[in-house]
Amino acid sequence: MREVAVIGVGMTKFGEHWEKSFRELGIEAGYRALLDAGIESKDVDALFVGNMSGGIFLEQEHISSMVSEAVGMTEHNVPALRVEAADASGGVAFQQAVLAIASGVYETVVVGGAEKMSDLTSIGVTDAMASMGDRSWEGLFGATIPSLYALVARRHMAEFGTTKEQLAHVAVKNHYNGARNPYAQFRREIKLETALRASPVAEPLGMFDCAPISDGAAAVVLTTLDNAKKLSEKPVVKVVGLGLATDTLALARRKEITTFKATVAAARRAYEMASIKPSDVDVAEVHDSYSIGEILAIEDLGFFKKGEGGPATEEGRTALGGEIPVNPSGGLKARGHPLGATGVAQIAELVWQLRGEAGDRQVKDARIGLAQNVGGVGGTAAVTILEVI
Amino acid sequence: MPVPRYWRYQDQRYNLAGSKCGVCGGVYFPQRPLCPKCHRESLGKMERVTLSGEGRIISYTVVHEPLIDYEHQAPYIMALIETPEGPILLGQIVDAEPEEVEIGREVEAVFRKLREEGKSGTIQYGYKFRLKR
Numbered sequence: 001m002r003e004v005a006v007i008g009v010g011m012t013k014f015g016e017h018w019e020k021s022f023r024e025l026g027i028e029a030g031y032r033a034l035l036d037a038g039i040e041s042k043d044v045d046a047l048f049v050g051n052m053s054g055g056i057f058l059e060q061e062h063i064s065s066m067v068s069e070a071v072g073m074t075e076h077n078v079p080a081l082r083v084e085a086a087d088a089s090g091g092v093a094f095q096q097a098v099l100a101i102a103s104g105v106y107e108t109v110v111v112g113g114a115e116k117m118s119d120l121t122s123i124g125v126t127d128a129m130a131s132m133g134d135r136s137w138e139g140l141f142g143a144t145i146p147s148l149y150a151l152v153a154r155r156h157m158a159e160f161g162t163t164k165e166q167l168a169h170v171a172v173k174n175h176y177n178g179a180r181n182p183y184a185q186f187r188r189e190i191k192l193e194t195a196l197r198a199s200p201v202a203e204p205l206g207m208f209d210c211a212p213i214s215d216g217a218a219a220v221v222l223t224t225l226d227n228a229k230k231l232s233e234k235p236v237v238k239v240v241g242l243g244l245a246t247d248t249l250a251l252a253r254r255k256e257i258t259t260f261k262a263t264v265a266a267a268r269r270a271y272e273m274a275s276i277k278p279s280d281v282d283v284a285e286v287h288d289s290y291s292i293g294e295i296l297a298i299e300d301l302g303f304f305k306k307g308e309g310g311p312a313t314e315e316g317r318t319a320l321g322g323e324i325p326v327n328p329s330g331g332l333k334a335r336g337h338p339l340g341a342t343g344v345a346q347i348a349e350l351v352w353q354l355r356g357e358a359g360d361r362q363v364k365d366a367r368i369g370l371a372q373n374v375g376g377v378g379g380t381a382a383v384t385i386l387e388v389i
Numbered sequence: 390m391p392v393p394r395y396w397r398y399q400d401q402r403y404n405l406a407g408s409k410c411g412v413c414g415g416v417y418f419p420q421r422p423l424c425p426k427c428h429r430e431s432l433g434k435m436e437r438v439t440l441s442g443e444g445r446i447i448s449y450t451v452v453h454e455p456l457i458d459y460e461h462q463a464p465y466i467m468a469l470i471e472t473p474e475g476p477i478l479l480g481q482i483v484d485a486e487p488e489e490v491e492i493g494r495e496v497e498a499v500f501r502k503l504r505e506e507g508k509s510g511t512i513q514y515g516y517k518f519r520l521k522r
Contacts (some may be wrong), residue, residue, distance in 0.1 A: 150450035
């Protein structure tokens with residue numbers, strides 16, 4: 001298999017873009033990535049798009065053709081493909097694009113991720129998101145996605161003594177980081193008390209334990225490592241590890257709910273491919289759609305032992321300047337979480353970090369970065385490892 | 390939800406009908422045509438079993454931001470219930486205050502209305518749970 005590198009990244013600011021359509025968001029992220037890569041759209045062999053639910057949010061399927069046309073690639077009838085794995089759509093699309101180049105089929109590929117959520121009402125979004133889980137056996141019975149994460153959180157608290165304060169520290173840290181990210185939806189720091197006294201969503205989770213409703217798009221340009229070395233004037237970021245895994249769609253059909261086995265399996269595969277261990281990772285972007293998700297992630301990825309994720313967060317070990325900075329972008333909580341865009345935005349953030357272009361939120365001397373993107377309540381996990389050469 | 394999609398699971402949602410593998414004895418809910426451990430060996434050997442509806446709470450939450458058609462029920466309690474037969478069930482806890490609910494409490498299934506789909510849609514029924522007192 002050929003080695004693959006990222007030569008360009010770009011994204012829109014995440015947030016409530018009332019004036020912008022899905023197409024416009026996609027175009028903005030796409031041209032920024034192409035400009036960053038220093039190539040033109042005619043140099044692109046294929047387009048991969050991560051999008052969770054054009055069907056519900058836009059009443060529009062066939063997102064592949066729609067995006068291809070919007071970014072001007074139907075001029076050359078470029079092959080385009082939409083990838084869907086709930087809110088892991090972006091991360092899975094990225095991995096599929098890497099494999100397509102590694103296989104020798106394509107030389108240069110653009111991966112986009114996009115979601116336009118704010119056209120629906122808040123309850124409409126809650127309902128749309130329930131399709132990440134098992135509609136027939138969870139949604140029908142009244143379970144929202146935050147309520148399923150709340151069940152995980154309560155159990156984690158009971159088994160390991162994790163506290164609401166520790167969960168709140170995830171939000172406080174990610175807002176601190178988001179305040180330093182120009183692309184973040186929330187660019188303000190919050191106090192611990194603010195997070196703790198927020199209105200409840202699904203107890204023990206409150207508003208500050210949950211990622212917001214967001215619009216946004218992100219894009220990255222991939223090519224072979226050989227091309228990248230010739231083309232790129234910036235540090236070349238190589239894809240060194242990929243892992244993808246599934247678990248049951250419904251939370252109830254798992255024996256254990258305080259670990260996401262899909263994350264564990266995807267991480268094992270990615271670490272093995274990259275020939276590294278968890279302690280080699282310098283910076284991580286993980287899936288904190290709910291605060292408990294980040295606690296699970298840093299345990300399941302092997303950064304901390306099971307049950308130690310809460311205390312580690314409280315002690316600042318995952319903060320900027322900590323031993324393993326997690327979500328320097330602000331994560332899903334503060335950067336925002338346009339479902340299908342998130343996995344691609346994680347890759348963009350890692351590339352900025354590894355090139356040393358992350359400004360006020362830069363992790364010092366970062367060489368190896370890891371992204372963990374989860375679909376639903378752990379039904380899918382994609383773990384990707386990048387290294388700057 | 391289209392009527393047939395609801396209707397075809399009536400036996401499971403009304404009667405807690407699950408499947409037992411005739412090869413390994415594993416019990417599953419909802420029903421499965423094949424055992425995920427025995428695969429083709431279990432073909433034609435999956436038997437219908439009825440869960441007792443008894444169980445113990447392994448986790449719970451109080452939902453304040455509900456789904457569409459659940460607005461008038463909020464806040465409501467949802468829990469994961471571990472059954473003596475093996476499967477874990479997800480359902481609402483009814484006839485209880487949130488302060489009474491705790492991990493480890495024993496519950497029993499009750500047959501209840503789940504939701505009404507809008508003003509003119511179907512009324513859907515299924516299992517919920519109440520605390521054993």
